[in-house]
Amino acid sequence: MFEKLQQAFWKALTPDLVAETLVAEPKADGMLAPAVLSALGGAANLKTQQRVALTRTRVQLQDPALVDEAALKTAGITAVMVLAGGVVHLITGL
Template sequence: MFEKLQQAFWKALTPDLVVETTLTAAVGEAPLAPGVLNALGGADNLKSQQRVALTRVRVQLQDAGRLDEVALKAAGVPAVMVLAGGIVHLITGL
């Protein structure tokens, strides 16, 4: 939804420069980098994922024990917030 709002904003500012396109993602395609996905325990360990802010991604894991926080930091995630129920917030910016 944010991408659509952002695209509408830029189209309003520069109507002749922004080409209207539809964004479609392949089923099962994760917006997470491969290193981050591996540190979370692999694609089969993800129940859901959702970008909740510009600097935060909320991920729900099948098995929170497969989470490797050291590998997440090595993959470029500055901070990780682990919550109950297999929910993990990946802090991706300042």
């Protein structure tokens, strides 16, 4: 029980450093709106998705070339940060 409490504590303090649980097939009704999901290349293109902060969601993609940044901006995403390894940060706030 102490290990679970300790892991939850460190996950709360450092969400990027603690391993995330992999989502086999993300659902459209999860964190991402259907328009955002289609702009990322569809549900089949997502490896993982994780809420990093109130205004940021990190997704890892199978093929980052399928990302349509114009469609993401139309869907309400303020900014898109494309990182190495197919990781994309979606910024939704100011």
